[in-house]
Amino acid sequence: MKKVFINKEVDVNEEGYLIDFNQWDREVAECIAGECEIVMEEKHWEVIEYIQEKHQNSEPLSIRGIKKSGVINIKEFYGLFPGGPLKKATMIAGIPKPKSCI
């Protein structure tokens, strides 16, 4: 599925997650965030970088991992990405939706 953000065309799956991380940049991220009604600020970017790094190292993402991350605590995480934080943060970060139940 193709999706056009400003002037850039990206490939996404049926849930709206980027298929190719090479198409990701901050503008794309801001557009996805906008669709989730999230305005990106410094703390959001910090979290996005953290989860991208985790993903690159093939480390599974979980809410427990967020608790231990040292970047953000769980309450803040829910505050920054309301309504399913890990789901939304990964979508904005341009990486696949986590498969974990925890």
Place this chain on the structure above:
Amino acid sequence: MSTKVRKMLFILSKATIENVYAAFVMANGARMEGIESEIFFTFFGLEAIQKNKLEHLRVATVGNPALHIPTMIGGLPGMEALATKMMKKEMEKLDMPPIGEFLEILSDSGCKLWGCKLAIDMFHLKKEDLIDDLDGIITIGDFYNRANEDGTQMLFI
């Protein structure tokens, strides 16, 4: 969000580890999907929110055919502890948090945790015996009133 579920209310009445984790995983899973969740701890479920008991919950090795341990052997001293240890080890591999940490995660995630007034009175428990993250001690009537929006589901465990 395509699901029509907006709020999940759980009544946890048991203290065997698999039941407690079932409630916790479902309540946490709801929050992670943007669904509200709350847990009402009653009867033996109260063990999961008692400070000095919550890390000592066990798997039942008697009357649990799915464990495939003959009942007479399951009843031997130390069997429950052994089975529990093995199960906890497997859970740790999957990065499942211990009960205490899981309760913190739930509370921080916005899952409301309630103690059942009747059961707390029955077991002569005091507020100090229960975890600090508890949102309150309420009646079942109060809990029904938490089902205040369309798309609320209630589960008894």
